[in-house]
Amino acid sequence: MLVERSQIPPEGLDLEVCEEPRWEGVEGLWLSLAPVQAALHLEREVNGILASGTFSTTAVVLCSRCSEQVSIPLSDSFTIVYTEAGEAFRDEEAELSTAEMDIDTMQDDRLDVTKLLRENVLLNLPLQPLCRSDCRGLCPHCGANLNEGPCRCRVQESDPRLLPLQQLL
Ligand SMILES: [Zn+2]
Numbered sequence: 001m002l003v004e005r006s007q008i009p010p011e012g013l014d015l016e017v018c019e020e021p022r023w024e025g026v027e028g029l030w031l032s033l034a035p036v037q038a039a040l041h042l043e044r045e046v047n048g049i050l051a052s053g054t055f056s057t058t059a060v061v062l063c064s065r066c067s068e069q070v071s072i073p074l075s076d077s078f079t080i081v082y083t084e085a086g087e088a089f090r091d092e093e094a095e096l097s098t099a100e101m102d103i104d105t106m107q108d109d110r111l112d113v114t115k116l117l118r119e120n121v122l123l124n125l126p127l128q129p130l131c132r133s134d135c136r137g138l139c140p141h142c143g144a145n146l147n148e149g150p151c152r153c154r155v156q157e158s159d160p161r162l163l164p165l166q167q168l169l
């Protein structure tokens, strides 16, 4: 979805977006991703577009420890200044006032909302997703899911001298 800068009225433009994530280059990052719901406010700037808003979606990924499927809600807010390529840091004053914001470039005076949402979803995707914070993962020897209980090799490897200690824990 593209928004022309000239389409943005002086008072700004509010958009409700529901994006089907049929994005290239992200295959394999998740098993599935729900449609991305977003509320955007766009303002026309002298040299670009100021985009702020929020998004939310749910990614189904594999737990990085036990490989079970886990649904991870993703949501965040963003404020991004889009400028024409090459305009970004020309104005020192603008650079200072936008120090708190992200800066990106647009092409032909158009904002690519699809790209904006894709980048924000990717930024919020956990690098090592967990099904739960104390996931025990898989046994490195037999591959059993240790969330479902201890496996046999663990019992065998126990040092009998440590047994009294383990009973205390
Ligand atoms: Zn897990």
Ligand SMILES: [Zn+2]
Binding pocket: 139, 140, 141, 142, 143, 144, 151, 152, 153, 154
């Ligand atoms: Zn095992």
